Amino acid sequence: EPNLQNVTAGSDSGIKQCFVSRWREEGEIVEADFSQLELVCLAELSQDITLITDIESGLDIHSQIFRQIHHRAPTYEERRQIKRAVFAMVYGAGHKKIAKLTGLSESAAKAVIDTFMRRYPMVLVFRSSYNKEVLKNRVPSDKHCPVTGLPLGVSKVQSPITGRILTYYESLNEWTKKLGFSWNEICNYPIQSFATGDLVPLFLGKVFRRVYSEELFKDKVVIVNTVHDSVVFDAKKEVVKELKEVIKEEASRMREYVEQEFGYKMRMPLSVEVSSGPNWAQQENK
Secondary structure (H helix, E strand, C coil): CCCCCCCCCCCCCCCHHHCECCCHHHEEEEEEEECCHHHHHHHHHHCCHHHHHHHHHCCCHHHHHHHHHHCCCCCHHHHHHHHHHHHHHHCCCCHHHHHHHHCCCHHHHHHHHHHHHHHCHHHHHHHHHHHHHHHHCCEEEEEECCCCCCEEEEEEEECCCCCCEEEEECEECCCCCCEECCHHHHHHHHHHHHHHHHHHHHHHHHHHHHHCCCHHHCCCEEEEEEECCEEEEEEEHHHHHHHHHHHHHHHHCHHHHHHHHHCCCCCCCCCEEEEEECECCCCECC
């Protein structure tokens, strides 16, 4: 509480300070973090031209959404709260769920959703179209609702990008108390599967081959873990600079790799921020 997928962010994290190099003062923790990967994947799937343009131009989307609602720039904490709300919304959370997760009022959470969808209307078009496909593909399953005993439907939808088969089972909605496919899952699965199910493992595989095949890194670099859209390394200081160069080089070729592996030409660029430091909390981009 929280689990290691949700440890406190930033240099004030007491938990992250516990993660140090196995080489102690001779090593550093290196982290490669994809830049706003979920929004990049949403832009790729929805092909919303404004979202694509905003990401490509480097616009701070979270601050922009806040500014459109409040007509002023957010404070650090306000931006952080809006960012949490936006990512919850990207994964399909409604205004009640967002309010519960972020501490925003329900009306404020609804304003975030409404403002985002007005700015990026093709996101809603994509979601509606995808929802229709899920409903169209529904067939009976051998599962039953544990509460009502009624049989549950199942739907399988193929990713238009990677070909991954996404499976949806009906469940009892916690808000409406009715059986149906989860809107949260319908919004979440295409994004999450593409981002952390396809792109991050593809990137990890390419980096793994480089790190463990080049003599320079032998016995000097260990790939430790993936956490959502980041990859964590442990490396001796003497090779940290070269490791960062390899990470950035492989990230710059990700669109090429996606086309090679899946036969799909991505429009959106993929980039990583690479940082390092004496532990997982104290990280600097250097």
